[in-house]
Amino acid sequence: MKRWSIRPISWRAVWLALVVAAAFVVGLFWHQDDPALPPAASAQSTGLHFLGPVPVMNPAGDDRTMRRRQLAGQVRLTQHTYCSYLQHTRYPHASRPAAQHPDQLYPNQPVRESNPMRVDGGDSDPGVLVQTAQSRVYLAAGETVTLSLRAVDAHGAALPLVVTRALAQGMGTTGSRPAPRVTLAFSQDDADYWRATFAPHAGALAGFHGTIRSEVRFAAAGRAGVVLFDVIYSPELPAVWAGAPREAIGADAIEFTLPLDVRLAGRYVVSGRIDDALGRPFALASFNELLGQGMQSVALHVHGKLLHDADPAPPLPLVLRDVEGYLLRENADPDRLLLARREGAVLVSRTLSLAGVPDHVWQSEERSRYLAEYAKDRAAARERLAAFDPAATLPPLACSESGLVQ
Template sequence: MGWRWRWPAAAGVAACIGLGLIVLVDRGEAVPDTAQAPPSVPPVAVARPVEQPPEDRAARRRQLVEQVRLTDHTYCSYVAHSRYPHESRPAGHHPDQLYPNQPLHETNPMRAEGGDSHPDVQLQTAQSRVYLAAGEQAAFTLRALDANGQPLPLVVTRALAQGMTYGPSRPAPRVAVPFADEGGAWRGTLAPAQTALAGFHGTIRLEVRYQAGGREGVVLFDVIYSPQSPATWSGAPREAVDGGALQFALPLDVRLPGRYVVTGRVDDAAGRPFALATFNEVLGQGAQQVRLQVHGKLLHDGAPRLPLLLRDVEGYLLRENADPDRLLLPRLEGKVFASRTRSLAGVPDTEWQSEERSRYLAEYAKDRAAARARLTRFDPQATLPPAACGRD
């Protein structure tokens, strides 16, 4: 009985083996001879080249051409952007930093204490400055308009300023800030050094409550105050052509050593903003020099009307890992120094160079060369576009 049950299984195995041999023969593949070839040696398959469809080749070529354009654009953009040092930039690159002493103006719907807004009453506000160095003050104004832009009567009912504290810090004192009506606009001035906030360092919030259009509203103003000066300006500025640039040297008597960040604006003889000059270095205690420079290449490229004027210099001592993160220097508002340089003779007309710039240019050039090589390998007849910046 047992052999009758085993026979169908054996026959099935033999049938499967035979079917496999037929399939191999049908495919044109060699049938292994187990008596002659060891089972550990696999048959060798020969890969046949696959012809890429024309539409796929066209898509691949477009992709390679786009890579050439992108790497070329990246390289040339960095060449153009880095031809001047970080501390000497065209004024047009930083339009938001050209007039740091202009008041901040805003117009917003009137807001009630609970957060509700009243769009039919528009509140116009102005704030003279946000950062206050020791002894400085900030002015605030309020006006109310109806939906048609016509003035509405406004009355300030209360204005209190308080230093913002967090966590376990002891609450800062609150001081009243007087406001007065000046012909439809209400104006108030906060001078922390003359109040109980004289020693507070950080953000001071001014809360102004008012009535306008038959409703009561509230508006908030913030200033950041430094109660002490880490250094003081100590002498007359001077100029010199040094290090490939026209430099303005400002003497500074440093009381607290550390990293100082100073920014000045440079106008041409016609009063047009020309450059933004920045100083960012570590200074020791005692007599030091803050050097604000206009790079020679920038002078030759921009061709400003000479002489130049340095104005509106501001700066601070950076306090890393601290809040607030800075101690403000006394600002030098308006005209600071008029240059005596009347020509660019002796001022180099060469691009700025540094280890960082050379390293980045080398990497971007490598990417650009690799993209061009890929396109040439794919299509030897391809015409490579010239570099956008003329540097092949």
């Protein structure tokens, strides 16, 4: 079962993945013809001499060719690394194009699965598919989840199904006392689904913190089956949304500010989805900062450059929707206390024009430092190739910074 969550982004991990991917691409190039060689290069220049049908290697020439290819590959790799970082960091970490995070755009959609019926003894019946759905995975204090299931045959036709028992129990750690069990009341609707609404806060599991597993036993196609549903429950609200959100144009972005009454101080991670004027996901805005107790503010930004790069699409007005977050509990299990989610539209921007919205690439000390180091690597690679082969053709230094909104 998929679990949707908001996690702080590890940017060093992102760039490590980019560099590894680039190295793979460069490795492929190394097995192709050396672009540093002139087009008219003959077989002799590659170290191969043909005496009749049998090729004879020239060790010295072959080593030189291999070295040239390695140096040319290093030039391509360092150029790719520099340009990729330059392009990807034109917007800040906390304001990213929606296309870069497709898995986080609709956090409140039900989780649906279809699997062969699991029967007693651990086997499965491929002739019966059990379709399940749950409205959410993460539950803050006071929230509920709807669970449903039905059985169909291989052609999608509904099969008779009867829920015989449904119990929910907290999954404790090894050695901990068993958590209470609660019974879930399933009933059948007109679409052959059996549904139940589970509210942990309203029963014996109100104080449990962690994974709650619901085991639903049923009978279908003459056999007994079982399906499991997991939710992650937080019994305590670490902070409460405390007022109407506000909008303003800042130094480099449109800012959405949400007042928050913080009960437990610590690091809060919040994210919100931004739709454009046509209702399409446009950006993912995030917040990851330490907050003290009392009235605080969560600021979600849509970077001005991101808006301008969308032209001629109509990005304005913007709609902030589906805001969710948590208090991060480091070195603890579970590692978070959830905030109450704010579903649907939270704020529609008053800004209807890009006039006055800043249009410049994001800058930071970290970005400048990384670009300087990548530029040194690129320059060193080019110098090594030029020293080895002064006639080698070097690629242009210019990078294109366009096209990142798509």
